[in-house]
Amino acid sequence: MKLPKLPAPPLPGVLQPRPPRPGEREKVGPIEQAKEGGIAAVDWVDERTSLSGGLRWAMFRKVPKGTNWFYTLGSATMFAFLSQATTGVFLAMYYDPSATNAYESTRHLTNEVFLGEFVRGMHRWGSTVMVILIFLHMGRTFFFGAYKYPRELNWIIGAVLLILTMAMSFTGYLLPFDQRSYWATIVGVNINGTGPMVGPFLSDFLRGGAEFGATTLSRFYAIHMLLIPGAIAALIGAHLYLVAKLGTTAPPWLKADTSDVVDEDRV
Amino acid sequence: MPDRRKPPQSKYTADRQIPGAFEGETVTRRRFMTLTAHGAGAVAATAFTLPALGFAAGSAIFDRPEVRWQAVGAPEDFPADTYVPKVITEVSGIGDVGKTTVYMRARNEEVDGAYPEGIPGTADFIAMSTRCMHLGCPVRYVEASARFICPCHGGVYDFKGAVSGGPPVRPLDRFYVRLRNGQVEVGPRYSVNSEFTRFPSYRDPGQDLDGIGQYLYPGRFSTPKLD
Numbered sequence: 001m002k003l004p005k006l007p008a009p010p011l012p013g014v015l016q017p018r019p020p021r022p023g024e025r026e027k028v029g030p031i032e033q034a035k036e037g038g039i040a041a042v043d044w045v046d047e048r049t050s051l052s053g054g055l056r057w058a059m060f061r062k063v064p065k066g067t068n069w070f071y072t073l074g075s076a077t078m079f080a081f082l083s084q085a086t087t088g089v090f091l092a093m094y095y096d097p098s099a100t101n102a103y104e105s106t107r108h109l110t111n112e113v114f115l116g117e118f119v120r121g122m123h124r125w126g127s128t129v130m131v132i133l134i135f136l137h138m139g140r141t142f143f144f145g146a147y148k149y150p151r152e153l154n155w156i157i158g159a160v161l162l163i164l165t166m167a168m169s170f171t172g173y174l175l176p177f178d179q180r181s182y183w184a185t186i187v188g189v190n191i192n193g194t195g196p197m198v199g200p201f202l203s204d205f206l207r208g209g210a211e212f213g214a215t216t217l218s219r220f221y222a223i224h225m226l227l228i229p230g231a232i233a234a235l236i237g238a239h240l241y242l243v244a245k246l247g248t249t250a251p252p253w254l255k256a257d258t259s260d261v262v263d264e265d266r267v
Numbered sequence: 268m269p270d271r272r273k274p275p276q277s278k279y280t281a282d283r284q285i286p287g288a289f290e291g292e293t294v295t296r297r298r299f300m301t302l303t304a305h306g307a308g309a310v311a312a313t314a315f316t317l318p319a320l321g322f323a324a325g326s327a328i329f330d331r332p333e334v335r336w337q338a339v340g341a342p343e344d345f346p347a348d349t350y351v352p353k354v355i356t357e358v359s360g361i362g363d364v365g366k367t368t369v370y371m372r373a374r375n376e377e378v379d380g381a382y383p384e385g386i387p388g389t390a391d392f393i394a395m396s397t398r399c400m401h402l403g404c405p406v407r408y409v410e411a412s413a414r415f416i417c418p419c420h421g422g423v424y425d426f427k428g429a430v431s432g433g434p435p436v437r438p439l440d441r442f443y444v445r446l447r448n449g450q451v452e453v454g455p456r457y458s459v460n461s462e463f464t465r466f467p468s469y470r471d472p473g474q475d476l477d478g479i480g481q482y483l484y485p486g487r488f489s490t491p492k493l494d
Contacts, residue, residue: 191402
């Protein structure tokens with residue numbers, strides 16, 4: 001049912017916009033000018049890239065009936081990643097990945113830099129939030145049966161993204177370089193070393209030698225801020241492409257409408 | 268179901284009616300160019316990927332550190348019935364992070380058995396590592412129970428370093444010890460299995476060295492080697 005529109009409140013004559021006099025051109029205000037400028041700039045880019053078609057294809061998709069809030073968990077995870085990426089880049093401006101300075105620089109950026117505690121807190125708690133969101137997203141996909149044909153590859157990419165996120169959590173945990181991160185990393189690398197045959201050498205690779213040494217921290221730092229984020233960003237791109245390409249599933253409690261009768265309201 | 272596969276084509280371009288084909292030619296010039304371009308791309312990508320991977324892994328896995336000996340005290344500092352903690356530097360250049368506690372005592376005939384043969388200089392003193400053989404947390408020696416106890420997951424070792432409880436998979440590591448200029452010196456670490464057989468290239472915690480474990484967890488190139 002369409003609700004009637006409320007009438008505009010009566011304005012005194014002085015405040016009412018005056019129509020142009022006959023023979024006078026309509027005045028173009030600054031807002032209209034800015035709008036025109038914006039449209040012109042977007043058009044300029046679109047004329048040279050045809051981006052709008054792709055954007056429309058990716059963003060204005062048909063979604064099945066019954067789509068609900070559970071379908072936002074994937075986007076939530078992506079925004080958690082974007083938040084991690086942004087705060088991480090700025091934390092890197094103050095952080096020093098050397099065994100002798102890491103703890104001190106972390107303490108400095110947390111306690112003395114303006115908003116440092118907040119930005120580090122976002123990164124530190126955001127990592128946990130991201131892991132939780134991934135599992136909720138994964139659970140939604142599983143319980144809604146959204147991993148089935150033809151979306152198996154997207155499930156696989158998602159599983160790889162989960163593993164990469166875990167690797168992010170592991171490498172990031174060392175960086176504050178306090179007692180907790182140091183011993184957690186010792187334990188983690190040793191767990192990794194219990195893999196038969198390759199385990200010991202993989203541990204050497206992670207530590208940069210047989211002992212936790214001068215390059216272990218910078219290794220973890222490089223993996224944490226360059227290697228894995230790049231892989232995650234690329235795989236999120238592939239994940240989203242497949243979502244746009246294959247579409248989303250209807251929730252399992254919706255039965256397919258198999259009747260041949262055309263329903264007037266839904267045509 | 269009908270066979271939708273095409274009949275196999277002749278390998279000669281001339282037989283396949285390709286314009287400009289030569290007698291006896293099997294690869295068209297277009298295809299040759301395609302393969303060359305892709306091949307060049309693959310070579311270029313390999314040329315920077317392989318050195319980068321080698322750079323990341325080579326030193327880490329294959330560099331053998333030097334053997335270092337550090338004096339920890341005079342022989343009379345170390346009793347045979349209890350352990351004395353000493354701090355040594357395992358990795359230099361990274362401050363306190365590179366230091367570790369070593370529990371030292373003199374050889375105890377009752378505990379350690381007969382004097383071993385063929386072990387260079389390690390016989391008179393025992394230098395016990397504090398690295399728990401479950402996952403590497405630091406154990407401490409508790410005098411009252413004559414046990415090493417790990418705070419992380421409850422690993423317990425007896426006076427000799429053998430596992431007496433909890434998750435550890437082998438006895439505590441030890442360090443080579445020698446006497447020089449009236450000083451007891453601590454050298455590289457070595458691992459032992461439950462029979463106290465020595466494994467000179469020490470293994471990381473969690474790696475079982477009994478039975479098949481000694482083959483599943485081979486020695487590494489990155490541990491210091493005594494001559």
